[in-house]
Amino acid sequence: MDRYNRHIILSEVGQTGQAKLFQAKVLVVGAGGLGCPVLQYLAAAGVGTIGIIDFDVVEESNLQRQILFGTSSLGKSKAEAAKSRLQDLNDTIIINTYAEMLTFQNAIDLFNQYDIIVDGTDNFETRYLINDASVITGKPEVFGAIYKFQGQVSVFNYHHGPTYRCAFPNKPKQDAVPNCSEIGVLGVLPGIIGTMQANEVLKIILGIGSVLSGKLYCYDALSNQSITLSIKKNDVEIQNVLLGKNNFEKQLFGTYCESSFEVSIKDILNKEDVQFIDVRELNEQPKVEDFCIMQIPLSELEKHLDKLNADRKIAIFCQSGIRSKQAVSILKQYNIHNCFSIKEGAFEINRYIKGSQKHITNE
Amino acid sequence: MILSIKYFGLLAEITNKEEELIDFSRSYIWELLEVLYIKYPNLKNKDFQVAQNQELVPFETEINGKEIVLLPPFSGG
Numbered sequence: 001m002d003r004y005n006r007h008i009i010l011s012e013v014g015q016t017g018q019a020k021l022f023q024a025k026v027l028v029v030g031a032g033g034l035g036c037p038v039l040q041y042l043a044a045a046g047v048g049t050i051g052i053i054d055f056d057v058v059e060e061s062n063l064q065r066q067i068l069f070g071t072s073s074l075g076k077s078k079a080e081a082a083k084s085r086l087q088d089l090n091d092t093i094i095i096n097t098y099a100e101m102l103t104f105q106n107a108i109d110l111f112n113q114y115d116i117i118v119d120g121t122d123n124f125e126t127r128y129l130i131n132d133a134s135v136i137t138g139k140p141e142v143f144g145a146i147y148k149f150q151g152q153v154s155v156f157n158y159h160h161g162p163t164y165r166c167a168f169p170n171k172p173k174q175d176a177v178p179n180c181s182e183i184g185v186l187g188v189l190p191g192i193i194g195t196m197q198a199n200e201v202l203k204i205i206l207g208i209g210s211v212l213s214g215k216l217y218c219y220d221a222l223s224n225q226s227i228t229l230s231i232k233k234n235d236v237e238i239q240n241v242l243l244g245k246n247n248f249e250k251q252l253f254g255t256y257c258e259s260s261f262e263v264s265i266k267d268i269l270n271k272e273d274v275q276f277i278d279v280r281e282l283n284e285q286p287k288v289e290d291f292c293i294m295q296i297p298l299s300e301l302e303k304h305l306d307k308l309n310a311d312r313k314i315a316i317f318c319q320s321g322i323r324s325k326q327a328v329s330i331l332k333q334y335n336i337h338n339c340f341s342i343k344e345g346a347f348e349i350n351r352y353i354k355g356s357q358k359h360i361t362n363e
Numbered sequence: 364m365i366l367s368i369k370y371f372g373l374l375a376e377i378t379n380k381e382e383e384l385i386d387f388s389r390s391y392i393w394e395l396l397e398v399l400y401i402k403y404p405n406l407k408n409k410d411f412q413v414a415q416n417q418e419l420v421p422f423e424t425e426i427n428g429k430e431i432v433l434l435p436p437f438s439g440g
Contacts, residue, residue, distance in 0.1 A: 034440040122440035145437035172410040
């Protein structure tokens with residue numbers, strides 16, 4: 001086939017290598033700054049089955065670096081918009097799209113359908129989730145991450161090699177590291193790092209060169225300096241993940257990385273058409289009585305989804321703001337995205353309402 | 364012993380430098396970190412890993428190299 005001529009004439013690839021590429025199945029998590037270049041090169045190279053999972057839609061501020069999208073993609077699902085561009089690039093491959101969040105509930109099934117997982121996400125919560133699901137399903141994970149002008153690349157869990165948790169055993173504290181939307185990123189940087197991830201994927205499939213397993217490549221775009229650090233395998237970390245295998249799907253996503261879904265009671269009271277949900281147990285005090293509240297304990301939330309009106313904003317509170325965040329994560333799994341966790345607990349909410357003269361009506 | 368310390372990512376913003384030389388006479392990585400925490404109090408609440416001689420090592424490791432890297436995890440994508 002003419003399309004792959006420049007691959008086939010390489011003795012390291014040839015017809016055999018090209019056939020390996022066609023048989024390979026690669027799942028790319030996140031079709032953003034990193035995911036776009038990864039996808040572009042994998043599709044062009046003829047990787048036969050590519051999965052794209054991303055719940056987000058294309059925004060104008062993405063176009064500075066997310067090179068699969070154009071102005072005609074604005075407002076469209078990233079997974080779908082990426083697919084339509086990639087299918088134009090290469091109509092001989094299969095592209096599966098999942099316009100949803102990667103969660104503890106869907107990760108294992110999804111990963112089992114692919115040979116290699118690529119991490120192109122933008123938050124720690126998903127990165128640890130990808131690591132753990134890769135370890136449990138025994139898939140190599142091609143990792144890339146960026147900060148302003150610097151990037152990191154590695155291949156985790158390759159032939160039972162070191163994992164993300166071996167390099168970074170401690171989950172960072174909430175908001176410990178700001179992301180691109182908060183601090184900015186030079187547009188070309190995810191292009192460089194994502195392209196390196198694509199290169200690792202191709203080497204793994206073709207079985208050529210040396211894979212960045214047990215190594216963390218660190219790159220600085222301003223100085224053009226790079227350093228490769230070796231990572232020791234930490235069997236305790238890996239065993240802990242494997243021990244959690246049976247409870248994996250019961251875990252809740254986003255107990256600390258969902259801060260953008262947190263609002264203050266002050267802000268939510270200024271919005272119209274809000275449905276307030278109290279997810280505490282029915283006997284918990286104090287009651288919040290100044291406006292209409294629906295009580296659905298967190299443990300029963302999934303049974304009462306029909307009581308929620310997805311056309312209205314859903315504001316959830318509890319005693320301290322922790323269960324309400326879990327509730328938001330649960331609702332997102334059911335594709336209910338217009339929901340917020342109120343930062344303050346019931347005491348603070350009552351204090352604020354009593355302190356303000358605002359009269360709230362809620363039909 | 365003179366150690367060369369490299370700072371990556373937002374750690375370089377806290378220390379206001381990407382690299383420095385420190386004269387250090389004690390034995391362990393965590394002892395070095397105590398010195399750095401006094402010099403740069405804001406380092407204390409940051410997550411990072413330490414590499415010695417280009418290998419990521421636990422904080423309990425004895426210092427036997429001259430090149431130390433402080434590396435935070437990056438989340439961006």
